[in-house]
Amino acid sequence: MSGGPHAPEPDDFDHVTVRDVSRTFGRRRALARVSLDCRAGEILAVLGPNGAGKSTLLGILATLMRPTDGEIRYGARTAAEAGDGLRGRIGVLGHDLFLYGELTARENLRFFGRLYGVGDLDGTVDAALTAARLSDRADDRAGAFSRGLRQRLALERALLHAPRLVLLDEPFTGLDDDSAAHLSARLRDLRRRGAIVVMATHDFETADAVVDRAVCLDNGRVRDVAAGPGPLRERYRHALREARA
Amino acid sequence: MMNRLVPVLLIAAAIVFGYAPFLIRDSPAEDTMGVVFKIFYFHVSSALTMMLSAIVCAVASAAYLRRRSRTADHLALAAAELAVVFGAIVLITGPLWARKSWGFWWVWDARVTSTLVMWMMFSSYLLLRKYAGVGSETLSAAVGVFAGVMSPLVYKSVDIWRTQHPTTNVLPSLPPGMRGVWLWCLVGFLMLYVALMALRTRLAASQAALDDLHLALED
Amino acid sequence: MTRTLQAAWTIARKDLRIEARSRELVYTTLFFAVACLLVFAFAFVRERPIDNAAAGILWVALAFSGTLALGRTFERERQGETLRALLLAPVERGAVYLGKLIALLLLMAAVELIVVPIVGLLFSAPLLRAPALLAGLLALGTIGFAAIGTLFAAMLVRASSRDVLLPILLYPMTAPLLIAGVQGTAAIFADEPNLALAENWLAMLLFFDAVVVTVALWVFGAVMTE
Numbered sequence: 127m128s129g130g131p132h133a134p135e136p137d138d139f140d141h142v143t144v145r146d147v148s149r150t151f152g153r154r155r156a157l158a159r160v161s162l163d164c165r166a167g168e169i170l171a172v173l174g175p176n177g178a179g180k181s182t183l184l185g186i187l188a189t190l191m192r193p194t195d196g197e198i199r200y201g202a203r204t205a206a207e208a209g210d211g212l213r214g215r216i217g218v219l220g221h222d223l224f225l226y227g228e229l230t231a232r233e234n235l236r237f238f239g240r241l242y243g244v245g246d247l248d249g250t251v252d253a254a255l256t257a258a259r260l261s262d263r264a265d266d267r268a269g270a271f272s273r274g275l276r277q278r279l280a281l282e283r284a285l286l287h288a289p290r291l292v293l294l295d296e297p298f299t300g301l302d303d304d305s306a307a308h309l310s311a312r313l314r315d316l317r318r319r320g321a322i323v324v325m326a327t328h329d330f331e332t333a334d335a336v337v338d339r340a341v342c343l344d345n346g347r348v349r350d351v352a353a354g355p356g357p358l359r360e361r362y363r364h365a366l367r368e369a370r371a
Numbered sequence: 372m373m374n375r376l377v378p379v380l381l382i383a384a385a386i387v388f389g390y391a392p393f394l395i396r397d398s399p400a401e402d403t404m405g406v407v408f409k410i411f412y413f414h415v416s417s418a419l420t421m422m423l424s425a426i427v428c429a430v431a432s433a434a435y436l437r438r439r440s441r442t443a444d445h446l447a448l449a450a451a452e453l454a455v456v457f458g459a460i461v462l463i464t465g466p467l468w469a470r471k472s473w474g475f476w477w478v479w480d481a482r483v484t485s486t487l488v489m490w491m492m493f494s495s496y497l498l499l500r501k502y503a504g505v506g507s508e509t510l511s512a513a514v515g516v517f518a519g520v521m522s523p524l525v526y527k528s529v530d531i532w533r534t535q536h537p538t539t540n541v542l543p544s545l546p547p548g549m550r551g552v553w554l555w556c557l558v559g560f561l562m563l564y565v566a567l568m569a570l571r572t573r574l575a576a577s578q579a580a581l582d583d584l585h586l587a588l589e590d
Numbered sequence: 591m592t593r594t595l596q597a598a599w600t601i602a603r604k605d606l607r608i609e610a611r612s613r614e615l616v617y618t619t620l621f622f623a624v625a626c627l628l629v630f631a632f633a634f635v636r637e638r639p640i641d642n643a644a645a646g647i648l649w650v651a652l653a654f655s656g657t658l659a660l661g662r663t664f665e666r667e668r669q670g671e672t673l674r675a676l677l678l679a680p681v682e683r684g685a686v687y688l689g690k691l692i693a694l695l696l697l698m699a700a701v702e703l704i705v706v707p708i709v710g711l712l713f714s715a716p717l718l719r720a721p722a723l724l725a726g727l728l729a730l731g732t733i734g735f736a737a738i739g740t741l742f743a744a745m746l747v748r749a750s751s752r753d754v755l756l757p758i759l760l761y762p763m764t765a766p767l768l769i770a771g772v773q774g775t776a777a778i779f780a781d782e783p784n785l786a787l788a789e790n791w792l793a794m795l796l797f798f799d800a801v802v803v804t805v806a807l808w809v810f811g812a813v814m815t816e
Contacts, residue, residue, distance in 0.1 A: 190677060190816065192816065210683075213679060222669075225670050226604070227669065227670065228608045228611055233607070238679075241679040241681065242679060243593075
């Protein structure tokens with residue numbers, strides 16, 4: 127009953143191309159002709175004010191939403207061409223964490239592990255619990271955890287099937303220094319293993335230490351944030367000023 | 372093309388409806404029900420128009436689910452609204468006729484009941500559209516498809532249900548003298564329907580275009 | 591195909607596990623159904639229950655409590671946005687639909703096991719006259735109702751006014767199923783029972799269910815992508 131082995135290689139990809147993606151909700155334009163590229167082994171930060179379209183972009187990258195215009199290619203193929211298996215290569219840490227409060231940490235991981243067809247379910251779940259430093263609380267209900275603990279569990283849930291594309295929506299929210307450092311270490315580890323990490327965040331200082339590249343979304347429009355010296359916050363503000371000028 | 376056709380259709384429909392009362396007055400009176408029967412011409416035409424609209428809505432909804440085309444969505448919405456309008460006409464003229472013919476307002480036979488259920492299905496479509504918030508086009512398309520699929524099933528089940536309790540209220544078959552008049556009225560209704568569909572779809576398209584302009588203005 | 595069914599069963603088992611912990615849904619749905627029966631008793635009992643009230647009362651109580659159960663099983667998936675997590679899984683969207691459907695059917699089966707005898711008791715309905723036929727009608731009627739209900743409840747998860755929109759959409763749409771269920775049951779309970787007619791209704795329900803589940807599966811994937 128533990129499903130099959132990992133998703134077969136044909137579903138894998140090593141870069142994601144976003145071309146002129148727009149998304150409107152009636153009169154509200156959430157994204158306006160957004161284009162960007164991300165490669166394996168890279169951590170990309172998506173910065174921007176509230177309501178700028180960050181969550182919408184992540185939702186479309188996750189294939190939960192369709193763009194009104196434009197296309198996204200995972201490697202050579204769009205989501206429609208790739209089919210259901212593509213989702214096996216994508217891991218999402220949403221703002222609302224995607225955990226069942228009534229299930230224990232272990233049960234949450236086992237459930238999603240089964241759905242994703244993770245091989246060696248017990249071994250993988252144990253490793254995930256260790257990575258989240260939750261082994262001693264594995265059989266406690268997830269609903270009883272503090273926000274920080276739930277976040278750690280949610281992250282491991284998202285990474286359980288070793289996805290290629292990792293999407294994180296405000297992952298540093300409400301984390302104490304310890305947990306934030308742990309998350310940063312995890313992200314660096316992902317980069318080393320060749321994942322594509324796209325992270326929407328407000329936390330400039332923590333992100334600065336870990337991201338390779340940043341773009342900023344303002345009113346649905348995307349703009350590169352210059353690499354190079356100076357703190358991320360300054361470079362972001364600069365990009366925002368340029369965009370609005 | 373549709374835009375130029377609309378005034379033509381409306382004028383033609385006006386002519387048809389204008390002349391209809393005279394045709395109806397001169398048509399033969401039905402044996403058992405007399406004059407009251409003559410509401411039949413409008414009642415049945417409305418019912419057929421409603422059913423046509425239901426089919427259009429269901430097909431347009433299915434098309435929208437496959438292709439997410441705006442036109443399909445506008446068509447589905449317009450068809451749902453007109454199904455409710457013509458359904459209302461049926462549900463009002465029906466009891467008026469029943470009251471005069473048989474003495475009571477409502478009868479639970481297959482046709483009346485399934486018309487009521489269909490009317491409610493498309494009303495729920497409109498309520499969903501209006502109150503569900505963002506993304507209601509997709510949700511209502513699902514309702515449209517189901518309304519189309521379930522309607523024949525509703526008719527069948529009510530039909531079998533009610534034939535267990537046969538009533539004396541049987542709809543008479545149409546004597547020849549009346550067929551011509553009925554077709555005349557039906558044609559009038561269909562022309563009116565097509566014109567209204569064109570107008571309503573155009574309205575929806577204009578609203579969408581307005582939204583687009585709104586967005587373009589922000590650029 | 592097997593993968594889809596396996597995934598559906600995994601999802602259903604998850605729901606059952608959660609339900610087994612709190613038993614919230616099954617207790618509250620059950621008591622709501624009984625509360626309905628009580629209200630109907632006030633409405634329809636004279637010295638004895640009105641002829642054949644039992645069939646109608648049973649099905650209305652199940653429809654009402656089923657609608658509530660549908661709403662609440664998807665309300666659970668709203669917290670933590672877990673419905674999205676399910677839709678992110680690399681399985682056919684239909685697996686999510688089937689999983690939730692199976693879990694709901696098992697819940698309703700548990701509720702019906704208790705409510706039906708109570709109806710028999712309160713309204714003097716002859717439950718044992720044709721038990722297999724009665725069970726068949728209940729099973730197929732519930733399947734059809736839940737099949738449409740699961741689709742609508744899922745699509746309303748992120749909509750406004752979802753509490754009231756669910757019954758508004760559901761009751762007209764499930765009319766054929768309710769009619770068949772009530773009439774079939776009434777044919778069994780009647781003073782002069784007509785089992786052949788009840789069997790007819792059973793066959794109709796089977797046909798309706800096939801249509802409804804097929805269409806729902808087809809529509810589900812399209813509707814759940816925003």
